[in-house]
Amino acid sequence: MLSFEVSGSPGNGAGRLGTLTLDHGVVETPAFMPVGTGGTVKAARHRDLEEVGASILLANTYHLMLRPGGDSIRRMGGLHRFIGWDRPILTDSGGFQVMSLATNRTLSEEGVLFRSHVDGSRHLLTPEKAASLQVADFGVDVAMVLDECPPWPASQGELRVSMERTHRWAKRGREEFERVRESGRSAQFGIVQGGMDAGLRAESAAAVSALGFEGVACGGVSVGEPKEMMRATVETTGPLLPGDRPRYLMGVGRPDDLVHAVAHGFDLFDCVLPTRAARHGLLYLPGREEGTLVIKHARYREDLLPPDPECPCSTCRRHSRAYLRHLYVSGEPTAATLMTVHNLHAILDLMRRIREALAEKRFETWAAGFPAPPGLGKDSR
């Protein structure tokens, strides 16, 4: 990482504007990172992402280490060259996916031994391996340290054991990062855990922040807990993270959750929701009372309005609800593409509106009027 400049907290609250300068470009924060798991956002082309204004892409270490593999990506000159994307990339560390996707997992102090969900092959992911994969093999702009993300609910005892291991792994991951980094090219973010417990969160924030990471993330939210609990953790954790470094809230979220997290000092976000929802026919209308539009509803059968009449995205400029519905019910792959483009535009446009409100010192007022859409319930994930 070259630098992170925070232009203060322009309003009265904790919400802040920032400029994150990375090896492959500049990210204006608060920013949302589209999720491109295996090196592509599902159903979207890179040019679509550029067109809707994505300044940074998130990819998953777990998927890429299994296919095509770290050695292969390194031989091809790194992840940017391999996937043909020249803006910044952040990769997660693989810890979360190992726990949710791999089979036959064995967690030990050393790391996680698991079987690939692709071909059953055995792999060991350690804090050192996660760092060297992301930095030396992938050459990403931002690497995430390997953490252990406990499920929800978990007991206080389980949370503490897991958190303390996460801290030891953070130290090992940071040491490996320092060893393999090329000066000025990559950054590494630490991850704060501690479940929904405020005391553990404070302890974790202190421990992780002390390790010299270029940014600090709040992990372990959006793992199935009730929305109120997630919000409470965001409110607790945000102020605990160093103010001079980017604060990344992992796996969040819905439009109203993004607004809420910005208000509590977070700068970076990622979530599969806008793109996954698109593939299931749920269109985002963030900031509008209705919140979403379920394209398969019969009421859109002959509706010639664009999905969002006020949206300037390439889907809304050209196509009607009736046509998108037709493509969706016909099982046409183009449906996923057109709706993914709209949802990504909607969410990135929301981030632009957030930055604008911050710059104009009216974010708190604007955020207070932002609707919590009823359509974005749990069933839409």
Place this chain on the structure above:
Amino acid sequence: MLSFEVSGSPGNGAGRLGTLTLDHGVVETPAFMPVGTGGTVKAARHRDLEEVGASILLANTYHLMLRPGGDSIRRMGGLHRFIGWDRPILTDSGGFQVMSLATNRTLSEEGVLFRSHVDGSRHLLTPEKAASLQVADFGVDVAMVLDECPPWPASQGELRVSMERTHRWAKRGREEFERVRESGRSAQFGIVQGGMDAGLRAESAAAVSALGFEGVACGGVSVGEPKEMMRATVETTGPLLPGDRPRYLMGVGRPDDLVHAVAHGFDLFDCVLPTRAARHGLLYLPGREEGTLVIKHARYREDLLPPDPECPCSTCRRHSRAYLRHLYVSGEPTAATLMTVHNLHAILDLMRRIREALAEKRFETWAAGFPAPPGLGKDSR
């Protein structure tokens, strides 16, 4: 149809350049029409089609009459408005799809009674219905008359019975077209049948050409017959079709078959092959000795060359074989999109090279040197 101008046969052979002026734009012939069955080319956006230079889109009456239905399309202002495409559209008549997709078909002199493959509902498609759907409901630039496309092989007797019904249907379809057309907006093409029998083809060409259609098509090829037989029928039928009207070879085909058919006087083509092959990981390299590239082959695992290093399409300009292979083996929908864009560009670029060779009076020499690619065998369909 407003007009069809043939700039003579510029070379020594039957190959010819033409300008087909339709209600929604001009089609330079010889031209290939991408197949957009239900109002979209699978895995491609309309803008992709425009970018690769598609001047006319083919859609299927059968699919559109079932979903969203002719009445619905008419209420929405026609097919162009419904799908958001403002260049010319040609629709087939539904006859071929009724025979290949519908269940419980009953063929009679009146038409075809069938059950929808979508929801089992019963429908009657007659020559009159096919004409009014395409012209009055869809409002397409070119409507195809309803024909009966016999399977291959068929006996001489079966072929004659079928052909004679096709001629009676052609007359009825034409009469309905004349009744419902708005002057100067739509054109209607007749379809010559007769199987692989030269005598029947001659008879059919004479009967269909006499009915005043604005263009004449050769149907009943590419139905499973050996390539040599298809080519013989193209050679027989091409010269039998009126020279002052567009000649459309239905359902063909592979790059070398397109070159062959142009040499025998055909102007228009459609085929699902380039787009279907793309979805199965087969990339076209028309005019190159290797002919095709099977992206899943292990040899492309770390191949950083573009699919076709000489191709200027947006896929080849940005992505490597290694990345496309990765997307394909990972089951990413983007694989289909990127490869569809390349294959359509390749086939439309082939048509541009054909027109250029015709314009420069070197088509016969150029065509003689065009390789018949071994990779485009039957298994790739």
